[in-house]
Amino acid sequence: MTDGRAARVAILGAGPIGMEAALACIEAGFPFTLYExxxxxxxxxRSWGHVRLFTPWSMNVSERMLRHLPDGVVPLDRDEPPTGHELVERVLGPLARTSEVQEGLRTGVRVEAVSREGLLKHHEIGTGRRGEHAFRLLLRDSGDREWVERAEVVLDCTGTHDRPNPLGDGGIPAPGEAALGSRITRTIPDLERTREVWGGRTTLLVGAGHSAQTAARDLASLGEAAPGTHVLWAVRNEVPDWGAVPDDPLPTRAELARVARELADGGSPAVELLAGRVVDRVEEANGGIRAVLRGAGGSTESVTVDQVLSLTGSVGDDRLYRQLQVHECYATSGPMKLAAALLGSGGADCLDSVRQGPEMLQNPEPGFFVLGVKSYGRNNTFLLRVGWEQVTEVFGMLEA
Ligand SMILES: Cc1cc2nc3c(=O)[nH]c(=O)nc-3n(C[C@H](O)[C@H](O)[C@H](O)COP(=O)(O)OP(=O)(O)OC[C@H]3O[C@@H](n4cnc5c(N)ncnc54)[C@H](O)[C@@H]3O)c2cc1C
Known part of the structure; x- marks a missing residue:
């Protein structure tokens, strides 16, 4: 509270966690703007809406969401995990259309940067006076109009999806990668809708995580119907573990790891695993793409493909808060206190993620919080239910 009135909250990103934060504002009586x-x-x-989540409905809809959803919209009796589209159609879309959310929702508005009015990053270090200056948000709409709005609390829920990691070895772009631009696909393809792009063609797939496994599985299925579909699947490790969890309680995830192992062992004529390979460089070659791959001993090989599918993960955009005092972890790029707690937990499975405590979410910058999948930096164990807990913890602090 500031001077007896509720602080204005700016929520950046109307994904599942930004939406949860908006509902928390409504319940606690904080005026808010939700920028998407x-x-x-x-x-x-929605960009990966065709993909089925691992977690069942009951883990993807919060108690708070249930309180605000029009009756009977969510089939909570189903153990089946929803697809991303189903989650939007049955939960996030209906919530967005409620009048209470509509009042604060601004779609088609990107938050470009956040600062403190009248202060730079190195001003008022440790004096506690930064909180006396409003946050200043630079906004841009789809027509490139720019303007500034102010807030007293900022919740950065912008996720990581906008910033896919590069293709090249060591996490930096491979020479030639920038020049290929949109010829490199960086999202899990919806093969129902883009069959003609992938069927009967040769693809270099790079990455070993769940997204790459999903793409390999779907391309292998496509190969059964579309002769000539060929996937060269380059993964960094000689012996990938495919993120398999012993006695995995999430059947969808367990099944994906099983299929990945099967494909790696030659289970589909369409998929050829190139284990222990990194991408050294890429270039246009007679309408196709030539990639030079490097193996563990330094040996190189050249492959020529029709297209490249790079699914090497993503990390949140730290440029947004460059002028704020956000302490980031040097290893994971997540906010420091939370990152240290997660590193301390030794990479436990996401289902074992426990509440970390409200102080873990605090930054040197008062009133600024990074929440949702972005708060986990490079740690890939984030689950939606962790985000619900983060929102509850932050509002516990704001209401105190
Ligand atoms: C393929 C896949 C499967 C997953 N499966 C599961 C699962 O089964 N269970 C589970 O619990 N989790 C799962 N996750 C992890 C996680 O729950 C999701 O990534 C989830 O979408 C994270 O929610 P979020 O609100 O933090 O971020 P996001 O969903 O990424 O939302 C961020 C929002 O911010 C917007 N935005 C970005 N930048 C700006 C900006 N500058 N200004 C304004 N708006 C901006 C974006 O458009 C987006 O709407 C999965 C993730 C992926 C990628």
Whole structure:
């Protein structure tokens, strides 16, 4: 509270966690603005909407969401995990259309940068006076109009999806990668809708995580119907573990790891695993793409493909808060206190993620919080239910 009135909250990103934060504002009586860069809520989720989540409905809809949803919209009796599109259609879309959310929602508005009015990053270090200056948000709409709005609390829920990691070895772009631009696909393809792009062609798939496994599985299925579909699947490790969890309680995830192992062992004529390879460089070659791959001993080989599918993960955009005092972890790029707690937990499975405590979410910058999948930096164990807990913890602090 500031001077007896509720602080104005700016929520950046209307994904599942930004939406949860908006509902928390409504319940606690904080005026809020929920900014979403895409032209509708859950822009990131919709970009992989055809993919089925690992977690069942009951883990993807918060208690708070249930309180605000029009009756009977969510089939909570189903153990089946929803697809991303189903989660948007049945939960996030209906929530966005409620009058209480509509009042604060601004779609098609990207937050470009956040600062403190009248202060630079190195001003008022440790004096506690930064909180007396409003946050200043630079906004841009789809027509490139720019303006500034102010807030007393900022919740950065912008996710990581906008910033896919490069293709090249060591996490930096491979020479030639920038020049290939949009010829490199960086999202899990919806093969139902883009069959002609992938069927009967040769693809270099790079990455070993769940997204790459999903793409390999789907391309292998496509190969059964579309002769000539060929996937060269380059993964960094000689012996990938495919993120398999012993006695995995999430059947969808367990099944994906099983299929990945099967494909790696030659289970599909369409998929050829190139284990222990990194991408050294890429270039256009007679209408196709030539990639030079390097093996563990330094040996190189050249492959020529029709297209490249790079699914090497993503990390949140730290440029947003460059003028704020946010302490980031040197290893994971997540906010420091939370990152240290996560590193301390030794990479436990996401289902074992426990509440970390409200102080873990605090930054040297008062009133600024990074929440949701972005708060986990390079740690890939984030689950939606962790985000619900983060929102509860932050509002516990704001209401105190
Ligand atoms: C393929 C896949 C499967 C997953 N499966 C599961 C699962 O089964 N269970 C589970 O619990 N979790 C799962 N996750 C992890 C996680 O729950 C999701 O990534 C989830 O979308 C994170 O929610 P979020 O709100 O933090 O971020 P996002 O969903 O990424 O939302 C961020 C929002 O911010 C917007 N935005 C970005 N930048 C700006 C800006 N500058 N200004 C304004 N708006 C901006 C985006 O358009 C987006 O709508 C999965 C992730 C992926 C990628």
């Amino acid at each position: 860069a895409a032209d509708d809520v859950a822009g990131n989720l």
